[in-house]
Amino acid sequence: MDRAEQAREGVARAPVEEEPLADAALAAASPLRRFYLTSERAILGFASVAVVLLAWEWMAARVLVPLVFISSPTRIAKAAVELAESGGLWNDLRVSGIEFFVGYAMSVAAGIPLGIATGWYRRLFYVLDPFISALYATPRVALLPLIIIWVGIGIWSKIAVVFLGAVFPMTAAAASTSWSLSGPDWGDRRSRSAGRGRVPR
DSSP: OOHHHHHHHHHHHHHHHHHHHHHHHHHHSOHHHHHHHHTHHHHHHHHHHHHHHHHHHHHHHTTSSOTTTOOOHHHHHHHHHHHHHHTHHHHHHHHHHHHHHHHHHHHHHHHHHHHHHHHHOHHHHHHHHHHHHHHHHSOHHHHHHHHHHHHOSSHHHHHHHHHHHHHHHHHHHHHHHHHHHTSHHHHHHHHTTSOGGGSOO
16 A cells, blocks of 8 residues: 555544544543533523623613613513513414414415426426526515505515515525436436436426
């Protein structure tokens, strides 16, 4: 075995050899150090959120920013408790949940079949891709005036916003997956056992 092969094998074995070293360091650590190493992600994430909340509360208490522009975590928590006790919070959550689930279900029902079809039939993709790409890149805020004009300011305007926010990414993802499955290699393999109507074209 020449030096080049030995170097390649050494590089290939390096990641495997790091695991026993990490396990040995963990076993030799103190209980407190071991707890930190095993929970480092959760501890650092919790600490970063706590620091931001404390800084936010301090800024609000010192009125560094007028309270008309910024609240504080304690005021928000107090308002949430009051809303929950009055029952208004649960009604708002129920309405928001209906708007979200109806809009998302409509986007699933429309986006996934459309994406599969555009990925399966390339000519259909060529026809619809300019419209899908343009609407995918359009900010939803820009469509709000049209949505309000078309469906009003009731529940259907919120459903339409959820639908437009989900249907185009879903269509693009389904089309990309379907397109990758309908590549030439997959088509050659399937054509040996599938009829003309089952092979992507």
